[in-house]
Amino acid sequence: MADPVERYFDRRARAYDGRYDHGRLQRIIRPSLLRGREAALALARSLGARRVLEAGCGPGRLGEALLAAGVAEYIGVDVSGAMVERAQARLARFGDRARVIHAPVAAAPVEGPFDLVVALGLFDYVHDPEATLGRMTAECAGVLLATFPRWDVVRDPVRTLVYRYGYGCQIRHYDERRLAALLDRCGIGDATVETRRTGFRVTARVVPPPG
Numbered sequence: 001m002a003d004p005v006e007r008y009f010d011r012r013a014r015a016y017d018g019r020y021d022h023g024r025l026q027r028i029i030r031p032s033l034l035r036g037r038e039a040a041l042a043l044a045r046s047l048g049a050r051r052v053l054e055a056g057c058g059p060g061r062l063g064e065a066l067l068a069a070g071v072a073e074y075i076g077v078d079v080s081g082a083m084v085e086r087a088q089a090r091l092a093r094f095g096d097r098a099r100v101i102h103a104p105v106a107a108a109p110v111e112g113p114f115d116l117v118v119a120l121g122l123f124d125y126v127h128d129p130e131a132t133l134g135r136m137t138a139e140c141a142g143v144l145l146a147t148f149p150r151w152d153v154v155r156d157p158v159r160t161l162v163y164r165y166g167y168g169c170q171i172r173h174y175d176e177r178r179l180a181a182l183l184d185r186c187g188i189g190d191a192t193v194e195t196r197r198t199g200f201r202v203t204a205r206v207v208p209p210p211g
């Protein structure tokens with residue numbers, strides 16, 4: 001049986017994807033959706049990234065922007081089959097420059113090193129953050145960009161209950177201490193952490209161990 005997160009995103013894939021078609025509205029109600037994609041794109045450009053891995057790629061909107069901007073190879077990983085189908089259809093025009101894999105990030109059959117590894121809006125849903133972030137770090141030889149949700153007193157009391165009792169999903173939140181401990185356990189020492197009302201954005205340079 002599908003896990004609750006997979007089931008939730010299988011049902012929500014179409015509606016989630018559609019959010020990107022209403023940019024002006026989303027800038028007001030969910031500013032982080034477009035801001036995250038813009039930050040990842042700007043970072044890829046400034047690094048001149050050739051290989052990019054996206055953990056929790058959803059419908060492939062970032063992948064599309066990255067490939068159109070000239071990234072040589074993009075691999076997206078997602079646990080939801082419906083999201084994977086959407087991303088594959090969206091990225092088909094890029095041929096073998098794009099691959100989308102249906103798997104949890106921690107167990108995905110991908111091979112680094114990647115110049116840029118990204119996770120936007122993933123860690124709300126991840127029940128094994130250390131294994132997931134650890135895997136992302138292990139495949140990175142460049143820069144890692146990830147967002148982490150922060151408890152927001154306006155958004156989260158109702159949202160957490162709806163996900164828990166409506167969909168059977170446990171939403172996770174981070175505070176400064178919890179995030180710092182996670183980064184530390186994954187060997188991420190030199191990170192820039194930007195704090196916003198609903199989340200943290202972490203940018204870190206990852207130097208692979210010698211050998």
Ligand SMILES: C[S@@+](CC[C@H](N)C(=O)[O-])C[C@H]1O[C@@H](n2cnc3c(N)ncnc32)[C@H](O)[C@@H]1O
Nearest residue numbers: 009056057058078079080083104105120121125
């Ligand atoms: C909020 S969506 C974000 C999608 C995309 N990053 C974006 O910004 O448009 C979160 C995505 O993470 C996926 N996901 C959740 N847990 C996952 C896991 N452990 N491994 C892979 N994907 C996961 C969900 O299926 C969903 O597509």
